[in-house]
Amino acid sequence: MQTTNRQLRLQSRPKGLLAPGDLQLVESPVPELKDGQALARLKYLSIDPTMRVWMAADTYLPAVPIGEVMRALGFAEIIESRHPDYKKDDRVTGLTGLQDYVLIDASAKQFFQKVPKIPFVSDTVFLGVLGMNGLTAFFGMEIAAPKKGETLVVSAAAGATGSIAGQIAKIHGCRVVGIAGTDDKCAWITKELGFDAAINYKHPDWKEKLAAATPDGIDIDFENIGGEIMQEVLSRMNLHGRVVVCGFISGYTKADPNMVSLGTVIVKRLHIQGFLILDYAARSMEAATQLGQWKMFGKLKDRETIVEGLEKAPDAINMLFTGGNTGKLIVKL
Ligand SMILES: NC(=O)c1ccc[n+]([C@@H]2O[C@H](COP(=O)([O-])OP(=O)(O)OC[C@H]3O[C@@H](n4cnc5c(N)ncnc54)[C@H](OP(=O)(O)O)[C@@H]3O)[C@@H](O)[C@H]2O)c1
Structure with a gap:
């Protein structure tokens, strides 16, 4: 040793x-x-x-x-x-x-x-899909309570948490739109993970593309980024939509993080809830068991x-x- x-x-x-x-x-x-x-x-x-x-x-x-x-x-x-x-x-x-x-x-x-x-x-x-990120996606989606036919948008969609959250929403029968930062990531989440659409937020026309990908508006925002991307997603939310705030990564390296104006929350009567995975430690086995079954049956893919x-x-x-x-x-x- x-x-x-x-x-x-x-x-x-x-x-x-x-x-x-x-x-x-x-x-x-x-x-x-x-x-x-x-x-x-x-x-x-x-x-x-x-x-x-x-x-x-x-x-x-x-x-x-x-x-x-x-x-x-x-x-x-x-x-x-x-x-x-x-x-x-x-x-x-x-x-x-x-x-x-x-x-x-x-x-x-x-x-x-x-x-x-x-x-x-x-x-x-045990660090990813059956670990902290899988559990975060699982309990975040429990808060989101997705229903068949609803439209869910997830940001940082090709990341550890977002990629699992989007696939769980697909398991629940949602239309899932992911937001990610490269065309390769967008191709992975649509072609391999089964997302219905992916938007590369680095393309200048990404807002128009998000609108085209969400013709019936957005029922659930699984938010990982914050800032301008969240603001745009909020502007497309349907009345009484749900916003699950998992993270605000766009602000973590900034002294003055991008703020999001919450006026839309009133106008659209949104339900907005943040959560932290450490509050769910007592239920980790329950989530890991379900995630493991989904993975075993090919319903969850990870990279x-x-x-x-x-x-x-x-x-x-x-x-x-x-x-x-x-x-x-x-x-x-
Ligand atoms: N609430 C909780 O308990 C909990 C637990 C775990 C994670 N989280 C949160 O979940 C989010 C994702 O975490 P993760 O561990 O799964 O990381 P990850 O998504 O695997 O990696 C982060 C990704 O975020 C994207 N990103 C970084 N800066 C960005 C910016 N300024 N604008 C747009 N996209 C940006 C990048 O992808 P692109 O190439 O797509 O830009 C990057 O690959 C984070 O906000 C994290 O804090 C919360």
Whole structure:
């Protein structure tokens, strides 16, 4: 076993995209085990937009303190254990941080979940479609309560969460329109995932195309972006439509995020609800079971963008904000 634990620690709070040095690679000794502790080696890191939020300020979780290991979800294998609940080769997902090894003790245990080894299923699904993003799409769609024949628009539609949310809406019989940032992403969600239409918001006529793709208006907005894109979607909502606010990624790298005028909410009598996946921890098995069945029967397809090497994690975080990923973004260690 190696004796060095490489860690990415937060050195400065980024302005805009991460700059070199905002996260600093440092080496520290692999911690020695005491009774009641287990040591896990990271295999995969989940790269999520909320990490940029955690770097900036206190929000729904406290900001990561300067000098601390950057908070992140990951998939790890237990390599040594003096903890009664874990044995060698157990596999866990949880708040591992951006590092090679993580120590799990009684206080940290609530942040980790054991995951099974399933034949022909890759480990990485426990970070994506059967992990945080799949669960977010599942419970977000539960709030949306889609009905057969309704029109749902989802933004960041070729991303980890949006691609699953759109497919769940298809399972419920909706007309699904995705908004994404490249023609290749639009082709993937229509040709492979079965979305009814896709709009590339970088084309100058995207608003006209959105109008053409939603001739009966929009009943549900599954919102991942905010700003101008959300504003345009709201303007096409039907009376009493539902807006599920999952994320506002267009604002996470800005000091002055794009605001959305809520006048339409009154005029259209919209129901608007935000949610956070961490409120649904107690129901994670229920969602993962349903998502797993859909995946097994080919009703849910997923894609991953894999970046290799802990030292590449800062670049990977930036990829989320420049559209460099399709599907779930993962760093492989
Ligand atoms: N509420 C919750 O509990 C919860 C949990 C997980 C995620 N989320 C939210 O869900 C959203 C998606 O997260 P994810 O993890 O699934 O990431 P993701 O969609 O896999 O990746 C982010 C994508 O957002 C698009 N994007 C980035 N900046 C943009 C901008 N300024 N305008 C338009 N599109 C932009 C990019 O795709 P394009 O190429 O299409 O631009 C990028 O690939 C985020 O807002 C995130 O915060 C919320």
